[in-house]
Amino acid sequence: MRRATFFIVFVLISVLFGASKEIELIKPYGQDIYLTRFAAVVLNLGESGATKVVTKVGEGESIERTIPSDRDFFCFTVELVEGVNKIYVNVYKGDRVLYKAVRTIYRGSMIDKKLKYSTKFFHKQFFHQTEKEKICSKCHNMKMNEQKGVAFENITESNCFGCHYPVTTDKYLHAPATNWLCATSCHTGKSGRFNNRYKGESKYLYPDPIAANCFSCHKKFKEKFYGEKYRHEPVDDGRCNRCHDPHGSDISNKFLRKKVWYLCTTCHTDKKRKGHVVRTFSGKAHPTKGVKDPTSKEGKELTCISCHNPHVSNNGYMLRGYMGSGRMLWCKRCHKK
Amino acid sequence: MRAKDIVFLTLFLIVAGAGLYLVTTVDVTKKIERAQMITKSIIHGIMEGPHEYFPTHAEISEEELKEINVSKIAEEIGKGITVKKKEKLFEIKQRTKEALEITKQKLQEEVKLKHTKAKARVAKIVRLEDLPQKFKPLKKVLHEPFKMGACELCHVSASSKPGKLIEKKITDLCYRCHKVRYGNKFNHKPVKQGRCLDCHDPHQSNLNNLLKGKSVNDLCLKCHKPGNKKKIKKIVNMKGAYKHKPAEKSCVECHEPHSAGFKKLLKDDGKMNLCLDCHSKLEKHVDMKKWIKDVKYKHGAITDSKRKCLECHNPHSTNHKGILRKQQVKMCLSCHNKVVKSDEDGYELMNMAEHLKKNPNWHKPIKDVKKEGGCAACHNPHGSNHFSILRRSYTTDFYADIAKVKKDFICFKCHEVKKITDKMTASDKVTKFRDGEVNLHFLHVNNKKGRACRVCHDEHASKYPHLLRRYTEFGGIKFPLRYVGTKTGGSCQPACHKKYEYDRVKQKNKFSEDVFRK
Known part of the structure; x- marks a missing residue:
């Protein structure tokens, strides 16, 4: 007995002393699922006096960051690739390696079915819980400081901005996101039909389906979407964020996650493999991209949405208009006599 | 086959029976006679000419009478009448017109005059030369008894020096002849107290109705001007730069001098009806009665306020354009210094006074009221067909197509x-x-x-x-x-x-x- 208690006390003391000196990688936790492009890396440096951090994501380039002196904690963000990401974090003091860690995380995709579901190894972990937030509250103000219905005059005033600023570095940006009205417009902490299992796990959970929140501004679509006969699946579900990135996009001013043709074919893969519409005897199919749209006045390129309405339609095949019964009549739209 | 025959037979019988019945009922002989008479008369007319009247015994039914063009016949007859006859007819027409126009009031006046004349015949007549010096030279309008020299009608003695009055009370004396008593709902105070001579001169005057003073307004303002000696509270300042034209002309345009059925001795309800009586007929002005009634969006100050027109306008005179009570913007802000609910859709109108106080850069019409027109430059205070009583269209939406709207x-x-x-x-x-x-x-x-x-x-x-x-x-x-x-x-x-x-x-x-x- 005496030996055992002595041993326990020794272990405890060693752990306590060791912890204060040793470096710890707080975030990412590992084995968690991300849906965003960026992941935050948080290091507890203690009193180690580390000078630089070198990170590498998967087989990408390793990036070196110098740590300012007198820092207990050091935070930065790394960019993720879709799929499994291995993050290597090496902390140096001069040339000496102080700490080495590897964390595997998973970046899922909102559209790609292959990447949508991860293996059981990964699971969703939330950070914004009162217990977990305590570590950060030494430096950051962890309270939500938005005023409902009024945007910040200076966006850096937002408490979200400090950590999440990379979210709004795209070319085209969604107004609520750039104005940092995160918690009042989308991340309300409520859950929806599709993510009820995460209910109460995060302060800033967004309800899935999100449509109700979208419609509070985009009122025009509210009537339009549920007034017509056929609906695209994501529209029917109310998950606007599957195709549109609610924060912003580099690609299109509609905040699409990919260019239209590529976005459509991530799900409708058969249209990519086989020819669409008709095929000639030589095997050449009707073009779905790369040519000019003959109906467009502005000379836009032909894409899926030239013929199909991506949201709702009253016509079969989600076509943009009705040219009479019979499939071939639709061809007359471009192929005039 | 047999069944068909039977059906035909029965049908034939019915038709034949009906025909026989008709023949028996109609008197053929009479018809023939009448036709004969008519043809005879026509032939006679052609032969003898249209001048001679040919009596016919034919009975003309009412339906036939209706067909005859009466007015045309009357015109034809009229051509024959001579000029003298026409003049006579015209005279008769006018007389009847005059007779119809005589109202109750006129009849009363006529009776009144006869009455005084009758009395004057009894009184001893004083000649105009014998009148006291103070009445000379004579003025434009003379009191009827004074004109006749019938001093005895009012005074005890008819000598050159006027003596005591017959009655102690002046009202009793006046009301002897002027029998229309003034007993409406609201009375002018001098009328109530029987001080007829405050306004009227009993003998002669340069004004109609034997009034004292230089003019009607002069007489009224003697008592009703600000800072008067009698300390009358109901005062009127007529010295403003902008004057109401009827008020400038004569007080009696709107007010009754003796008694009236409406407050402030007005001829009609003074809040709105009286104003609209004129402001629906004026040339160069909008028909305000119609405008207020027909307009889609109405101003609460007109429809929903206590004082209606008088909420903003002074009926007499002020120093502000449109005879407004205050400077235009201040006038508007006297109500819009709080959140006001609009009548049409219950939309809350902002507290404009506070808004203007907080924000120092004002839109030019608000800043420069005299030149640009204040709030009324954009809003029509009498109501408009565009929302927010704007003078032209505008939008509440975020987007608006430039080419269209x-x-x-x-x-x-x-x-x-x-x-x-x-x-x-x-x-x-x-x-x-x-x-x-x-x-x-x-x-x-x-x-x-x-x-x-x-x-x-x-x-x-x-x-x-x-x-x-x-x-x-x-x-x-x-x-x-x-x-x-x-x-x-x-x-x-x-x-x-x-x-x-x-x-x-x-x-x-x-x-x-x-x-x-x-």
Whole structure:
């Protein structure tokens, strides 16, 4: 007995002393699922006096960051690739390696079915819980400081901005996101039909389906979407964020996650493999991209949405208009006599 | 076959029976006789000429009478009447017209006059030469007994020096002849107290109705002017720069001098009806009665207030245009210094007084009331067919198509349309919101998704230059414009786009053609 208690006390003391000196990688936790492009890396440096951090994501380039002196904690963000990401974090003091860690995380995709579901190894972990937030509250103000219905005059005033600023570095940006009205417009902490299992796990959970929140501004679509006969699946579900990135996009001013043709074919893969519409005897199919749209006045390129309405339609095949019964009549739209 | 025969037989019998019945009922002989008479008369007429009357015994039914054109016949007869007869007829017509026009009041007056004349015959007549010196020279209008020299009608002695009056009370004396007693709902105080001679001279005057003073208004204002000796509270200041024309002409246009059925001795309900009696007939003025009634959006000050017209207007005279009680903007703000609910849709109108107090940069019409017209430059205080009682159309929406609606906007009453329709411009007069020569107003406002003026500008007042708003509202969220001005340009960072700078001298952005289409 005496030996055992002595041993326990020794272990405890060693752990306590060791912890204060040793470096710890707080975030990412590992084995968690991300849906965003960026992941935050948080290091507890203690009193180690580390000078630089070198990170590498998967087989990408390793990036070196110098740590300012007198820092207990050091935070930065790394960019993720879709799929499994291995993050290597090496902390140096001069040339000496102080700490080495590897964390595997998973970046899922909102559209790609292959990447949508991860293996059981990964699971969703939330950070914004009162217990977990305590570590950060030494430096950051962890309270939500938005005023409902009024945007910040200076966006850096937002408490979200400090950590999440990379979210709004795209070319085209969604107004609520750039104005940092995160918690009042989308991340309300409520859950929806599709993510009820995460209910109460995060302060800033967004309800899935999100449509109700979208419609509070985009009122025009509210009537339009549920007034017509056929609906695209994501529209029917109310998950606007599957195709549109609610924060912003580099690609299109509609905040699409990919260019239209590529976005459509991530799900409708058969249209990519086989020819669409008709095929000639030589095997050449009707073009779905790369040519000019003959109906467009502005000379836009032909894409899926030239013929199909991506949201709702009253016509079969989600076509943009009705040219009479019979499939071939639709061809007359471009192929005039 | 047999069945068919039977059916035919029965049908034939029915038809034959009906025919026989008709023949028996109609008197053929009479018909023939009548036809004979008519033909005879026609033949006679042709033979003998139309001048001679040929009596016919034919009975004309009412239906036939209706067919005869009576007016035409009357015209034909009229041609035969001589000129003298026509004159006589005209006379008769006029007399009947006059007779119809005699009203009760006129009849009363006639009776009254006869009465006095009858009495005067009894009285001893004093000749005009014998009248006391103070009555000479005689004035324009003379009291009927005085004119006749029948002093005895009122005075005890008819000598050259007037003696005592017959009655102690002056009212009893006046009312002897002027029998129309003044006993309506509201009475003028002198009438109530029987002081007829306060206003009327019993002998002679230069004014109608034997009134004292230089004119009617002079007489009234003797008592009713501010700072009067009698300390009468109901005062009228007629010295303002803007005067109500009827008030300037004569008080009696609106007020009854003796008694009336309405407050303030008015001829009609003074809040609105009396005003509209004239202001629905005036030339060069809007038919206010119709306007107020027909207009889609109504001003609460007219429809929902206690004093109606008098809420804003003074009926006599003030120093402010439109005979308003106060300076126009202050007048409006006397009600709009709190949140007011509009009648039509229950929309809450903002507290304008506070808004103007908080924001020092005012829209020019509000700033320069005399020159630009104050609130009334844009709003019609008597109601309008456009929302917010605006004089022309405007929008509450974020987007408005320029080609269709925006040109009719109230803004372009003063501001030039060029400001938003010119794609390229180099002059500061057209607009200063330019990047190089590209008109940024055109860029923002053009096309189907063009933004309305109110998206960026506050129509009333702002803290920022160019009447820019602090916040624009979109989707229920207020987004700050984040405008920063420089000497030759500025920058903006609203919710709609990221931070863009513009400069009039040095173009900062490149514009593709697509930008103008959106």
